[in-house]
Amino acid sequence: MSAKYFTARGLPVPAELGPAWRTSWRRWTAIAATLAVLAVGVRITDIDTSRANPEYAAQIVFGQLFRPDWNALFSMEDVESVWDTGLGLMVVTIMLAVVATAASIVLALPFSFLGARNIMSGHPVSLAVYSAVRLLFTIIRSIDILIVGIIGVILFSIGNAAGVFAIGFHNVGVLGKLYSEAIENIDQGPIEAVTATGANRLQVIWTAVLPQIVTPFIALTIYRLDANVRFAPILGFVGAGGIGLVLFQNLQLLRYPQAGAIILAIVITVAAMDFFSAQIRKRLL
Amino acid sequence: MPPLLSLEHIVKVYPGGTRALDDVSLQVERGEFVVLIGLSGSGKSTLLRCINRLVEPTSGRVVFDRTDVTAARGAELRRIRRRMGMIFQQFNLVRRSSVLHNALAGRLGYQPLWRTLAGRPSRVDLELAFANLERVGILGKAFSRADALSGGQQQRVGIARALMQRPDLMLADEPVASLDPATSHSVMRYLEEINHADGITVICSLHFLSLARRYGTRVVALKGGRVAYDGPPAGIDDGRFREIYGEDAVEVEIGPGQDAPLLAKVPTGAEASAAEHLIDIPDR
Numbered sequence: 001m002s003a004k005y006f007t008a009r010g011l012p013v014p015a016e017l018g019p020a021w022r023t024s025w026r027r028w029t030a031i032a033a034t035l036a037v038l039a040v041g042v043r044i045t046d047i048d049t050s051r052a053n054p055e056y057a058a059q060i061v062f063g064q065l066f067r068p069d070w071n072a073l074f075s076m077e078d079v080e081s082v083w084d085t086g087l088g089l090m091v092v093t094i095m096l097a098v099v100a101t102a103a104s105i106v107l108a109l110p111f112s113f114l115g116a117r118n119i120m121s122g123h124p125v126s127l128a129v130y131s132a133v134r135l136l137f138t139i140i141r142s143i144d145i146l147i148v149g150i151i152g153v154i155l156f157s158i159g160n161a162a163g164v165f166a167i168g169f170h171n172v173g174v175l176g177k178l179y180s181e182a183i184e185n186i187d188q189g190p191i192e193a194v195t196a197t198g199a200n201r202l203q204v205i206w207t208a209v210l211p212q213i214v215t216p217f218i219a220l221t222i223y224r225l226d227a228n229v230r231f232a233p234i235l236g237f238v239g240a241g242g243i244g245l246v247l248f249q250n251l252q253l254l255r256y257p258q259a260g261a262i263i264l265a266i267v268i269t270v271a272a273m274d275f276f277s278a279q280i281r282k283r284l285l
Numbered sequence: 286m287p288p289l290l291s292l293e294h295i296v297k298v299y300p301g302g303t304r305a306l307d308d309v310s311l312q313v314e315r316g317e318f319v320v321l322i323g324l325s326g327s328g329k330s331t332l333l334r335c336i337n338r339l340v341e342p343t344s345g346r347v348v349f350d351r352t353d354v355t356a357a358r359g360a361e362l363r364r365i366r367r368r369m370g371m372i373f374q375q376f377n378l379v380r381r382s383s384v385l386h387n388a389l390a391g392r393l394g395y396q397p398l399w400r401t402l403a404g405r406p407s408r409v410d411l412e413l414a415f416a417n418l419e420r421v422g423i424l425g426k427a428f429s430r431a432d433a434l435s436g437g438q439q440q441r442v443g444i445a446r447a448l449m450q451r452p453d454l455m456l457a458d459e460p461v462a463s464l465d466p467a468t469s470h471s472v473m474r475y476l477e478e479i480n481h482a483d484g485i486t487v488i489c490s491l492h493f494l495s496l497a498r499r500y501g502t503r504v505v506a507l508k509g510g511r512v513a514y515d516g517p518p519a520g521i522d523d524g525r526f527r528e529i530y531g532e533d534a535v536e537v538e539i540g541p542g543q544d545a546p547l548l549a550k551v552p553t554g555a556e557a558s559a560a561e562h563l564i565d566i567p568d569r
Contacts, residue, residue, distance in 0.1 A: 189377030192377055197366065197447075
C-alpha cells in the first residue's frame, strides 16, 4: 500500500500500513470464530422442526385467534364489577404499572443523588456510598422482572400486589441508574458558581442541580412508564395480576378467540402508550 | 492596615501529578485591580480557585481580611466565600432558570435554608436583584431564561450574581475569553466600574495583554505555576513579554471594530480613543 511514503523518507512504517495478510488474518479468524460458535449452537440446541403442523397452526391462528370473541373484553357475565371485565382488567393493568412506577420514583429519586458521581465525589466516604448505590442498582436490574414477579407471588400470593411489587422493584434499579446518569450529565459550571457564592450543599443542589434535571427526569419517567405498561400484561403469566392472568387462563383452556381479543387489547394499549410517550418526550427535549 | 488578601507559598499538585502552582506568594491591597496573565495551563484558574477554595491548595496559606481561609471549614468557609464574588469564562449560569433566579443565587450565602427550598427570596433580596440587573443593563430580561441571552448579556448576569453577594473581592476567571472584542470591553468596563465606584478589589485573569494594560492597576504573570512578573502594566516590555509567553510569541491586540485583530499592533493613543466610541455600553 502507501507504506512507500514512509520507507522513502526513512520513517518507520505504521503497523496499520503493514503487510495486508496481517489485517486479513485477524478478519478471517473473527469470521471463523463466529461461524464455529454458530455451528456449535445449532448443533446443541437440536432444533427439531419435524413436528411442525402448519395446517393446525393456520386453523388456530386464522380461524380462532384472529376471530376475537369481543365478549372476553365487554361481557359482564360471571363478573362482580366492571373492573373484572376484559377491558376493565386492561385498565387495571395500566394502573398497576402506573402505581408501581410512582412507587419506584419515591425510592429511585433520593438514591439517584447518592448514585451520581459528580454529587458524591470529593470525599472517600461519599465515594464509597456512590459505588454501593450503583452496585445496588445493577443487582436489582440483573434480576429479571419475571423472577421478581414469581417472588412477589410467593410473598403476596396471586394478584395485583405481586405485579406492583415486581415492576416497582425492577424499576427502582432502572430508573435509579437513568436518574443518576442524568445527574452526572449536567453542566458542572453552575454548581461551581453557586458553591462560590457561599451556598451550602443542599442550596447548591436546589439552585444549580434541580433546574437542570427536572426535564430529563420527566422524560425518563415517561419512558419507563411506557416500558412498565408493556411488562404488566406479561407478569400475569406468573400470577402477578392484571389482564395477563386472564390471558394465561384462556390460553391454558385453549379458548383462542377470547385470548385473541385480549391480545389485541394489549397490543393497542402498548402501541398507544409508545406513541404518546414518544410525543411527550419529543416535546420536552 | 494588613492587605485584603495574602497568599503564602501556595502549592497545588493535582492527583495526576501536575504541579499547577509552585510556591506562589502574593499580597493584594484593597482597591487594586490585579490582572493575572500567562499561557493556558500556567495556573491562573487554579490560583483564583485556591483563593475561594473551589480548589484545595496542597500546601500554603490563604489569608483574607485577617481570616485564614485555608483553615476554615463548613459554615465559616461559606461565610468567607460569600464575601468573594466570582465570574467565569463560561458564565456558569443555570441555563434553564430565569435571569432573576440566577442573580438571586448570589444571595444564597445569606439566605436561610427554608427560603431556598421554598423559593421565596426576601423582599430586600428581590429588590437588590432588580437593582443589580438594572445596573448591568438587563433588567428588561429579568424573567427571560438565561440561555435565551447573548454571551455578553449572560456575563452581565454573572456580574450581577456576584454583586448580589456585596463582595469585598471579585475573582474573574477569563471573563471575556468567550466574548467578541467589543463585548469584551463592555464587560471589562463593568469590572472597572465596580472597582472604582464600589471599591471592590478585583483579581481578573486575562488572555490578552492589551486588556491587561488597559484595565489593570497591577499585572501578575504566571509561568509554569510560578510568579514570573509582578508590577505595573507598563513594566512589561518586549523582553518581559517573551519571558512570560515564550520566544515565538507575538503580541496580539484585542480591540473593538477590528475584524481580524490577530497580529495587530498595540493601538496608538488616537486609535484607542477612537475605538472607545464603538464600545456599546448600555445606559445604567
